[in-house]
Amino acid sequence: MVNNREADIVIIGGGIAGTAIARELSKYNLKTILVEKNYALANGQTKTATASIYAGLVMIGSLIAKSILLKPGEPLYNPDGFKMRWCEEGFREWPKVFDELDIKYIRLPVLVFARNEEELKGLDYYEKVAQEMGEEYVNSYRIVNKDEIFEIEPNLTKNAIKGLYDDRHLVDAFPPEIAIALAENAKDNDVEVILDAEVKNIIKENAHHIVETKQGNIKTNFIINCAGGYADRIAQMGGGSDFKFNYKTSTLMIYDKNKRNLINSMVRTPCQPGFLEFVKPTAHGNLIGTSGRYGTVEGAEDTEIILEDGIQGANGVSNIIPGITRKDVINLWRGVRAFGTKEPDDYLVEFSPFNEKIINIVLRAPGIAGALGLSRHVVEMLTEAGLKLEKKSNFNPKRRAIPDFSELSDEERNELIKKDPRYGHVICRCETVTEGEIVEAIRRGAISEQGIKFRTRAGMGRCKRGFCGPRVIEILARELNIPITEVVKRSYNSVLIPYKAKELLLEKEEALI
């Protein structure tokens, strides 16, 4: 713990908003500190997102699905709101940033199809909404008949009768990878990132604030509240909150890579208000799918898996692609989406009405797509608030990813192994992750099993750490120079292996003395 740090800006929260803003601020001569309460970045809503960055047909569906959040009389499509402006901008801009930061991504076509009368009506509604949204959206897709559908997706259910096809408006990446890459680049440009630094309180002191964290106090000028589903609590610490949250959930499933070749595009049935159903490839070669209504929960932590939702979801996906079954699910989770009560249909980005030094940020899905526009807007807000911003002359926009052994050619692999033999030692068999990659992840700041997983994919495969789990724990302990009994999954109280053998027997013996 280091006390008495000083900063111009403290960013609270290491999700997509916090890390995007950290990177944007790292372009200026400022002292910026990002604090994250967990042992890994991207541990809240960001990690549960599907990481689609989209315009076109997917955007139409997204607006329909999320229309349940609209206030009465509010239009479905508001091109002037923050969310829509930055998302449309983000769709064009993100691929460039992915290239700069060496983030893996794929472009996917999208097929929305109908199997029955009701779904045909759903397609009609898409077309109606597209009309309202304007020419760009009308031209983003074309109508495809049954024959064309099966040319695009030969493994689709035989019940498909008609579809809408958009071949260029979806980009997909792995959300934690995006946040971590942004943070790594920010760190390379002198932003300090502190993990396990839960904010306990915010105290106003003359013209400054003291942010009290688990890792010590930070004296700062501005505070940017990027605490996601906990942003209301942080706002409260800073003087008051004029918003709360409604929490919606949906269950997402990851499928085994051996099903990857069954589809070519994102395949989905028409979205309905509050209902989503799709399956699509991920940037790393799995499939991700969902089927179900948005659920409502009480809080940001209500992320428990529910068996019935999993079964329903898997059945829904099987009804799209019969070759994908429940047996192929290798992971599932229930993502919580926090929707602020103040601007339920838009991003909330404003100075707290209770404190002129705190910017409250409440993104809502889609959040990753709009994060770049958001980060620039925050810089403008800070300038207007009187912060002197001076561009760095030596800002380095590039970041290199950890070498992905599984994707390299044999020549490249041999070169790596020659430099560091640990790259020849495969630790995670499902995803072919080597010891070299894991050690490099730790060098870059991973201090938990989750941190390793998000950076290298070790443990993300079908055996779910059955094989690599003990080995990753061993490497973490060795490299961090801590006992194995202190290695955690993702937070300080998620120790994986708490005792040494015989320890409990000794305890029992002592009780008998």
Added chain:
Amino acid sequence: MMIPKNDNIDVLIIGAGPAGLAAAIRAKEEGVPNVTIIERDKILGGLLHQCIHNGFGLWYFGEDMTGPEYAKKFINRIKEMGINVLLDSMVLNITPDKKVTFCNENGVQTINPKAIILAMGCRERTRESIMVSGNRPAGVFTAGTAQRFVNVEGYIPGKEVVILGSGDIGMIMARRLTLEGLNVKAVVEVLPYIGGLIRNEVQCLHDFNIDILLKHTVSWIHGRERVEGVTISEVDDRMMPIAGTEKRVDCDTLILSVGLIPENELSTMAGVKLDPITGGPIVNEFRMTNANGIFAGGNVVQVHDLVDNVSWESEIAGFNAARYAKGEELDEGVIKLIPGENIRYVVPQMISGKEDVTLYMRVQEPKETVRVNVGDILKKTERVVKPSSMLTYDISYEKHLSKVPKGIKEIVINCEEKGK
């Protein structure tokens, strides 16, 4: 590490667990010069090293041994016989024309053996694959992983444990953790009967007074960061939790012993076709897959309950891979063996009808006093059959198969209740 001459391998065995070791020895006994085992671990023996309980080798050696002792017997033979060993080496790819790419700390290499034996074993079904409801905290382990922590690494996963599933490793871990001073609160089994061997039920659960809850499941995992407890519920006939039967049990660890899946990712890369029931390659009596020269043995083919059977079965693969490597013609499987009434699967899935063969099979449901009919050629009465106990029958060419009419394409195997 010495890299042996890799350009003239007759038989390459992938995996040095019980299957790989037995297959290698049997292949070498047939006189092929270069038999090589490739293994990802630093030592030979695979999972046997973490199985420090007894019960190994009762049938194969007529001796009661621990896992490491059983492994040692084979490893000694491997050394005596001059079988090549590539340790700490991971196979990355196999092509249908038997090019095998692997890597280790010396780099990436591709070799082209005359025959390959797949002996990668199996992996455990996970919490995610069976979709247990609730939080996703630290403290949920598969039984095999927990076993590795306790017996190999010297660490224990918690203080108070609930075990979901009554597979053999789960029951063995119930006893092992009790001996380590942990409180094993219950073994919960979704089926109306125990999943593993009777001897493990008696020696691991009954002898230690561990509660068994049949027709129950873990319906919720509590605890956001670390397991704080589980809810246990009765299940209905579709194995879904029954509302109103929930009972909360405090614990810090949940161990899963809910089934094993043959490890066949490499097999699929090589174009090997799998049986959807066993999860393993479709093989003939020589344990050759549909890919010419690629054989398979042990838990890659079907999940066994006794290691002795793993050794025996993979010896078949070893013997025949050697014959293949020597250029011997192996007859194709022309007669399909079809699982009929109350038979879940039969291995091998097809036979030539020209050689002696041992049939391995499992039933669908437990039954008492049944007759197992292998077509018209063999009838056996069994007092009790259970899905957890594999049935094996020796079929001889002279006594049985020679009497099968020429041109027959399939033999159906039924397990009928007697008196029908």
